[in-house]
Amino acid sequence: MRRPHTLSSLILTYVLVILVVTMGLGFGLYTRVSGRFLDEDTERQALAIAQSVAADEGIRTALAAGDPGHEVARLAERVRAADDAAYVVVVDRAGVRHSHPNPALIGQLLDNPASALDGQTHVGIDQGSLGPSANGKAPLRAADGTLLGAVSVGILESTVSRRLWSEIPLLALYTGGALAVGVVVSLFLARRLKRMTFGLELDDLAGLLQEREAMLHGIREGVVAFDPHGRLSVINDEARRLLELRHATIGVTLDDLLPDGRLRDVLAGTDAGADQVVLTDEFLLVVNRMPVRLGGRDVGSVVTLRDRTELEGLLRELDSVTGLTDALRAQQHEFSNRLHVLSVLVGMGEHEEAMSYLDELTTTSTGQAEQLRAQITPAALAALLLAKITIAAERDILLTVAGDSRLENPGPDPRALLTIVGNLVDNALDAVAESPAPRQITVRLRDDADVITIEVTDTGPGVAADDTDRVFTDGYTTKPTRAGVRRGLGLALVHRLVTRLGGTITCAPGPGGSFTTCLPAARPVVRT
Incomplete structure (x- = not known):
C-alpha cells in the first residue's frame, strides 16, 4: 500500500508549487515589462544622442559646406564610440550618407530618405543592416533654421538585452529568498496545524469524522x-x-x-x-x-x-400493580378468615348466624362500590378510586370520596383524567404514610358548568408556603429516594397534563396537603 502523505509534506509541496508558479509568471511578466521599458528608454537615449549630434557646430558647418574633408564622418564616429551606439548616420538634404560605421555605405543614398528628412524627430525599432536597433532621428538645421539634413542614431537590441540580463541575478536572489521564506513558513504552519489537530494526519482526521458521524447518528x-x-x-x-x-x-x-x-x-x-x-x-x-x-x-x-418515557411509565404501572397485589394478598388472608368463620358456624349448626354474617359481608363489599359508581359515572375512574381505596386500607390509611362528589363528564381526555387523579392520590398516600394518626385522604370530584374540579386533601405535613410553586417542577421532592422509582415526577407530570388541557392546578400551603385542579369540560356535540 502506498504510504499516505503527511500534513507537513503536503503543505510544503503545495506552497512550493504555488511559489514556483507565481514566481515564474512574475518573472515572465517582469522581463516583458522591463524589456518594453528598456526599449523605450533606449529609444529616448538614441534620440538624445541624435539631437546632440544635430546641435554640434562642427558637423553643421561641414555639412553646410558639402563636407569636402569628410569631417562629418570623423566627428560622428567619435560620438558613436563615446556613447556606445551601433551607428551614427548623418545625411544631407539629398539623402546622401556622410557617416556610417560601414565606410562602403558613405556617399550612398538612404533607402527611404523622405521619412528622415521631414524635419521631425522619430523613435522606434529599426531593422537596419546591422540588425534590429532602437533608433532615434533628429533634424539637422543651420543657425538660421534651414534644414541641412538629419541625424539617425541606433543602439542594437543586443545591448538592451545585456542590460536586461544584468538584472536577472537580483531577480533570482529575490526569487530564492521568497522560496526560502515559503519553505520556512510552510514548515511552521504544518507544525502549528499538527499541534492544533493533536498530531493527527489528514487521513486520521477524515477517519475520525466518518466514525463520529456513524456513531452520533447510529x-x-x-x-x-x-x-x-x-x-x-x-x-x-x-x-x-x-x-x-x-x-x-x-x-x-x-x-x-x-x-x-x-x-x-x-x-x-x-x-x-x-x-x-x-x-x-x-x-x-x-x-x-x-x-x-x-x-x-x-x-x-x-x-x-x-x-425514559416508556420505561418510567412501566415502572410506575408496575409499582401500582405491586401495591394492588399486596393489598389483594392481604385481603385474601382476611377472606380466608371470614370463610373459616362461616365454615365453623355452619359446622356448629348456626345456620341463621352464618346467613346473617354472610349478608353483612356482602352488603359491606358491594355497597361501597355501588355508592362510588353512583357518584362517578366514568367506569375506569370509579375502578381506579376503588383500587386506591383498597391499597390505602392495606396501608392503614382512610381514603374517602367526598359525599358531594359528582362526575359524569370525563373531560376532553379521559386517560389524562385518570393520570391526574392517580398521581395526586399516590402523592397523598406517600405524604401521609409516615404521618401520625389520623391518616386520611379525601378526594372530591365535581363537573359544574364547564369546569371539572378535582380536589385531593390529606392529613400529611403538607407543602411549605415557599414551595407551593416549586412543587410542580420536575425533580423537586421532599421524599426519600426509593429504589426503582424516580421522585419528583408525579406532580410535574400532572402539571404538564393540566397545562396542555388548558386547565390550572394550585397547591395550598400546609399543614396538610391540598391540591386543586380545574379542567375545561368537553363540550357536548349538538346533533340535529
Whole structure:
C-alpha cells in the first residue's frame, strides 16, 4: 500500500508549487515589462544622442559646406564610440550618407530618405543592416533654421538585452529568498496545524469524522455538544427528536435554542448533577452533562439524553400493580378468615348466624362500590378510586370520596383524567404514610358548568408556603429516594397534563396537603 502523505509534506509541496508558479509568471511578466521599458528608454537615449549630434557646430558647418574633408564622418564616429551606439548616420538634404560605421555605405543614398528628412524627430525599432536597433532621428538645421539634413542614431537590441540580463541575478536572489521564506513558513504552519489537530494526519482526521458521524447518528441516545462559549457544535438526530429541535443551527447559543426553564439549566450546567431527570412536553429525559478537556484546554461540554418515557411509565404501572397485589394478598388472608368463620358456624349448626354474617359481608363489599359508581359515572375512574381505596386500607390509611362528589363528564381526555387523579392520590398516600394518626385522604370530584374540579386533601405535613410553586417542577421532592422509582415526577407530570388541557392546578400551603385542579369540560356535540 502506498504510504499516505503527511500534513507537513503536503503543505510544503503545495506552497512550493504555488511559489514556483507565481514566481515564474512574475518573472515572465517582469522581463516583458522591463524589456518594453528598456526599449523605450533606449529609444529616448538614441534620440538624445541624435539631437546632440544635430546641435554640434562642427558637423553643421561641414555639412553646410558639402563636407569636402569628410569631417562629418570623423566627428560622428567619435560620438558613436563615446556613447556606445551601433551607428551614427548623418545625411544631407539629398539623402546622401556622410557617416556610417560601414565606410562602403558613405556617399550612398538612404533607402527611404523622405521619412528622415521631414524635419521631425522619430523613435522606434529599426531593422537596419546591422540588425534590429532602437533608433532615434533628429533634424539637422543651420543657425538660421534651414534644414541641412538629419541625424539617425541606433543602439542594437543586443545591448538592451545585456542590460536586461544584468538584472536577472537580483531577480533570482529575490526569487530564492521568497522560496526560502515559503519553505520556512510552510514548515511552521504544518507544525502549528499538527499541534492544533493533536498530531493527527489528514487521513486520521477524515477517519475520525466518518466514525463520529456513524456513531452520533447510529446510537439511540441523544448527544449534544457545546463549545467553550456555549455555542452548539454537535447534535445528532436523536437529540433533535428528544429536544424537538428540528431546525437547530450549529453555532447558535443555548439561550436561542430553548426557552428559560429547568431543561436549559440542566443543559447549561447551572443545575448540575448526574442522571438529572427532566420532563418535557413529550418526553421524560435522563440528562448527563460532562465538561471536556483535551490537552489541558477547555473544549466545551457534551450532554447525553436518554428517553425514559416508556420505561418510567412501566415502572410506575408496575409499582401500582405491586401495591394492588399486596393489598389483594392481604385481603385474601382476611377472606380466608371470614370463610373459616362461616365454615365453623355452619359446622356448629348456626345456620341463621352464618346467613346473617354472610349478608353483612356482602352488603359491606358491594355497597361501597355501588355508592362510588353512583357518584362517578366514568367506569375506569370509579375502578381506579376503588383500587386506591383498597391499597390505602392495606396501608392503614382512610381514603374517602367526598359525599358531594359528582362526575359524569370525563373531560376532553379521559386517560389524562385518570393520570391526574392517580398521581395526586399516590402523592397523598406517600405524604401521609409516615404521618401520625389520623391518616386520611379525601378526594372530591365535581363537573359544574364547564369546569371539572378535582380536589385531593390529606392529613400529611403538607407543602411549605415557599414551595407551593416549586412543587410542580420536575425533580423537586421532599421524599426519600426509593429504589426503582424516580421522585419528583408525579406532580410535574400532572402539571404538564393540566397545562396542555388548558386547565390550572394550585397547591395550598400546609399543614396538610391540598391540591386543586380545574379542567375545561368537553363540550357536548349538538346533533340535529
